[in-house]
Amino acid sequence: MNIPFEKLDKAFENRIRLQIMSVLVANQRYDFNSLKELLAVTDGNLASHLKGLEKEGYITVHKSYLGRKPNTNYEATSKGKEAFKHHLDAMEQLINQQKGK
Amino acid sequence: MEEKKEIQDDIASIRSLMERSSKFISLSGLAGILAGVYALTGAAAAFYLIREPLNYQQIPFLHLVSILPYLIGIALVVLIASLATGVLLTYRKAKRKGQPIWGKTSRELLFNMAIPLVTGGLLILILLYRGYFGLVAPASLIFYGLALLAAGNFTFSDVKILGISEIILGLITTCLPGYGLLLWAIGFGVLHIVYGWVMYIKYDR
Numbered sequence: 001m002n003i004p005f006e007k008l009d010k011a012f013e014n015r016i017r018l019q020i021m022s023v024l025v026a027n028q029r030y031d032f033n034s035l036k037e038l039l040a041v042t043d044g045n046l047a048s049h050l051k052g053l054e055k056e057g058y059i060t061v062h063k064s065y066l067g068r069k070p071n072t073n074y075e076a077t078s079k080g081k082e083a084f085k086h087h088l089d090a091m092e093q094l095i096n097q098q099k100g101k
Numbered sequence: 102m103e104e105k106k107e108i109q110d111d112i113a114s115i116r117s118l119m120e121r122s123s124k125f126i127s128l129s130g131l132a133g134i135l136a137g138v139y140a141l142t143g144a145a146a147a148f149y150l151i152r153e154p155l156n157y158q159q160i161p162f163l164h165l166v167s168i169l170p171y172l173i174g175i176a177l178v179v180l181i182a183s184l185a186t187g188v189l190l191t192y193r194k195a196k197r198k199g200q201p202i203w204g205k206t207s208r209e210l211l212f213n214m215a216i217p218l219v220t221g222g223l224l225i226l227i228l229l230y231r232g233y234f235g236l237v238a239p240a241s242l243i244f245y246g247l248a249l250l251a252a253g254n255f256t257f258s259d260v261k262i263l264g265i266s267e268i269i270l271g272l273i274t275t276c277l278p279g280y281g282l283l284l285w286a287i288g289f290g291v292l293h294i295v296y297g298w299v300m301y302i303k304y305d306r
Contacts, residue, residue: 018111019118026119034205038122088115091108098105 007090009083011056016041016049021084024059024076032072050074058083125206125256127198129190130305133297136183137290143179144286147172151282165234173229179289194305210255217247238281242271242288257304263296 012018019039023030036046053059058080062073076084120126150168195202221244228236249264267288274284 015111015114019114022115022118023122026123030122030205037201037204038118040199088112091112094108095105095112 007086007093009087009090011053011058011083012087014049014052016045017053018087020046020049020053020074021058021076021080024074025081025084029062029073029075032074035074053080056080056083121198121200121206123206123255125200125204125210126304127191127195127200127202127207128256128260128300129187129194130297130300130303132183132187132190133293133300135186135190135297137293137295137297139179139182139186140293141286141290143175144282144290146175147282150175169229169234206255210252213251213255214248217244217251220244221248235278235281236275238285239271239274242267242274242285244271245289246271257300259296259300259303263292266292 012021016039020035023035023038032046032050036043039046050059050061054061057077059074059076062075064071064073150171192202195207200206221240224244225237225240228234228240246264246267246269249260249267251264253259253261253264270284270288270292274281274288277284
């Protein structure tokens with residue numbers, strides 16, 4: 001029995017992307033600043049990973065204004081949620097396989 | 102082996118983030134215990150003031166009106182002491198857990214509690230103003246219970262159980278006029294101590 005590592009989603013190879021996705025799966029929407037606080041990452045770092053996930057079609061962006069301050073919210077798409085679930089399944093299988101050894 | 106460790110770290114971080122991002126998990130159990138102790142102390146002080154059998158329907162109306170400001174004072178002191186302790190201990194725990202005390206989760210928690218709490222608070226003021234003193238204890242228990250029930254969606258779900266207990270106790274209190282102070286002491290004192298103790302054992306340590 002050999003489950004290939006290819007089953008793991010390349011988009012989630014980076015830990016921060018995986019973390020962003022877990023937050024967006026657990027919550028309907030999450031805003032940029034709360035996300036930044038929660039993950040303790042820099043603006044630029046977070047923005048580039050969000051861009052990456054957006055390019056994959058895993059998340060959508062909602063831009064609005066709170067007074068004068070821009071308030072950007074992110075939401076996981078159904079494609080993104082599906083991919084996240086597959087990624088978790090693959091992780092589970094890998095762990096089980098290692099246990100068997 | 103290297104990959105396995107990495108995957109396990111990933112899973113641990115996913116689990117922690119899913120919880121930390123959606124629920125305010127920094128509420129302190131110890132604060133619940135202390136709030137219960139304050140409430141019992143306040144109830145004892147009120148009992149001493151009334152100096153009548155628990156059945157305060159038999160208290161002369163004039164006596165009640167003359168001590169009313171003191172009773173309200175005691176209630177306010179208990180409320181403020183509980184809030185201050187709660188904020189302080191929760192602040193400490195949030196720091197330890199790496200969760201912002203004024204973040205998305207705590208804001209949602211407070212907002213959802215605020216509506217039943219403000220409604221209940223205004224209702225109690227109206228009841229006091231109109232002289233329905235006997236309904237103050239049940240109203241405070243019921244609306245506090247409703248606030249906790251709403252809060253339970255944004256923090257440990259154990260809070261919901263406490264909320265339901267307070268609501269039931271409030272309804273019982275409505276059926277037993279005259280035992281308001283005693284049942285109020287059970288609801289805000291004993292239940293808080295029991296709940297705080299359970300939370301302390303489960304999550305604080």
